[in-house]
Amino acid sequence: MSGFKTRLAQTTFLVLLGASGAQAGGFQRGTADTDVLYEAAPFSTRLGFTYVNPARGFERVNGVSGDFGDYTGTYQIPSAALKLGNDTVACVGNYTETFAAEADYSSLPGGAQPAGFPGGSRVRDLEFDSDEISGTCRVSYSRDGMRFSLLGGVFGEDFNFNGTSLAARNLGPTLPGALQGALASFGGQLLLPVALTADTSQGFSAGYRIGAAFEMPEIALRAQVLYRSEVEHDDITGTGTLVASNNAFVQLADGRQLSIPQAAAFLAQRGINVPPALISALPTGGTVLANNLPASLNTATSPQSLYINAQTGIAEGTLLLASFRWTDWSTNRAVVTTVAGNSTVSPYYWDDGYTATIGIGRAFNENVSGSISLGYDSGVSTGAETTYTDLYTLSGGLALKNNDWAELRVGGLIGYWTDGEQRRTSGAVFDADVGNDWVYAANVSLKLSF
Numbered sequence: 001m002s003g004f005k006t007r008l009a010q011t012t013f014l015v016l017l018g019a020s021g022a023q024a025g026g027f028q029r030g031t032a033d034t035d036v037l038y039e040a041a042p043f044s045t046r047l048g049f050t051y052v053n054p055a056r057g058f059e060r061v062n063g064v065s066g067d068f069g070d071y072t073g074t075y076q077i078p079s080a081a082l083k084l085g086n087d088t089v090a091c092v093g094n095y096t097e098t099f100a101a102e103a104d105y106s107s108l109p110g111g112a113q114p115a116g117f118p119g120g121s122r123v124r125d126l127e128f129d130s131d132e133i134s135g136t137c138r139v140s141y142s143r144d145g146m147r148f149s150l151l152g153g154v155f156g157e158d159f160n161f162n163g164t165s166l167a168a169r170n171l172g173p174t175l176p177g178a179l180q181g182a183l184a185s186f187g188g189q190l191l192l193p194v195a196l197t198a199d200t201s202q203g204f205s206a207g208y209r210i211g212a213a214f215e216m217p218e219i220a221l222r223a224q225v226l227y228r229s230e231v232e233h234d235d236i237t238g239t240g241t242l243v244a245s246n247n248a249f250v251q252l253a254d255g256r257q258l259s260i261p262q263a264a265a266f267l268a269q270r271g272i273n274v275p276p277a278l279i280s281a282l283p284t285g286g287t288v289l290a291n292n293l294p295a296s297l298n299t300a301t302s303p304q305s306l307y308i309n310a311q312t313g314i315a316e317g318t319l320l321l322a323s324f325r326w327t328d329w330s331t332n333r334a335v336v337t338t339v340a341g342n343s344t345v346s347p348y349y350w351d352d353g354y355t356a357t358i359g360i361g362r363a364f365n366e367n368v369s370g371s372i373s374l375g376y377d378s379g380v381s382t383g384a385e386t387t388y389t390d391l392y393t394l395s396g397g398l399a400l401k402n403n404d405w406a407e408l409r410v411g412g413l414i415g416y417w418t419d420g421e422q423r424r425t426s427g428a429v430f431d432a433d434v435g436n437d438w439v440y441a442a443n444v445s446l447k448l449s450f
Contacts, residue, residue: 136151304328386433
């Protein structure tokens with residue numbers, strides 16, 4: 001059995017390390033690498049990098065079909081782990097990006113999401129991220145070829161958000177009374193397109209992990225359950241900036257939009273003179289109207305989750321791999337950004353997320369192992385937004401080990417996103433549909449053991 005055990009040890013958990021970032025629903029990115037806690041060497045470190053391309057775009061917006069481009073952006077997930085210990089006690093320190101999102105709606109008509117109500121602000125882009133620094137320890141007891149372990153640890157997680165919304169400011173009240181009356185007689189408004197940007201953050205908040213594991217090394221059996229607590233970020237503050245996103249214009253009652261020179265000529269034809277000094281005093285595109293405005297975000301919750309993974313030898317050099325994750329995404333209702341008393345709402349109203357994978361790992365020889373896995377994510381979208389629908393994935397990886405202290409892992413993932421819809425009747429800001437889309441991911445990691 002010694003050769004069987006040796007080859008299985010190389011095969012352990014080769015499922016793509018970054019797959020959870022592309023297949024966890026919601027804003028999930030990376031997870032702390034606790035697998036190194038089971039390494040036999042007293043010292044182990046693993047550095048990883050994952051690239052994900054979630055290509056998702058609208059097919060219809062408010063009933064109008066078109067090619068609106070992808071509003072999701074590619075992203076990267078870095079990770080680092082450092083483990084010290086032995087068979088009885090071991091601890092690992094981790095860094096990773098746990099939760100994040102990025103959306104750019106500038107390719108939609110008007111350069112942003114449709115307004116939620118007449119004259120309302122429209123989200124052009126938003127981005128946030130959370131970094132996690134953690135420490136997790138394992139305490140084990142071995143008997144009769146079995147090992148029982150308790151796991152526990154703490155982590156700190158920060159939160160950073162920035163986003164830009166577009167709106168139109170009515171400059172009519174700043175005009176002389178005669179001009180205000182003239183515009184009103186034609187049902188006109190003097191409008192200035194503006195962009196309101198918020199840049200907010202909160203420092204590290206604490207959470208914890210707790211779990212247990214059971215192992216039978218003789219058959220490469222390991223089963224682990226790990227719970228991660230939720231973290232509430234309830235003091236997300238910063239500053240906002242108001243900028244003229246374009247030149248001012250006049251909008252008439254019939255919907256026509258006139259540039260300022262056109263509007264001045266329109267009024268001159270009707271015997272109304274617009275002073276040149278007034279025209280030159282109007283803000284132009286790019287003018288900063290205000291900065292260092294007070295900005296804040298409503299409470300953001302990193303959800304609690306329960307992760308179960310298992311492996312067992314089923315033949316010489318062959319492992320059966322499986323995992324299951326539950327994430328409490330139903331705590332995420334909406335993001336409310338407030339700058340100088342003006343609020344923008346991005347609704348979510350998600351369901352809880354369930355993710356499962358099953359796969360096979362195989363040691364081809366003493367130096368090369370591989371795996372292939374199928375995955376399913378239940379999706380969390382309920383109709384208030386439609387990004388995270390059901391997802392089916394195929395992932396694979398290779399481990400290359402040329403000695404007892406170095407191992408290189410590479411992997412890839414392809415995912416199939418099902419279509420979906422969002423509707424105002426379900427809490428959405430606007431009606432939209434997405435088609436069947438694809439997700440791609442690649443991962444590389446290097447482990448050193450001494």
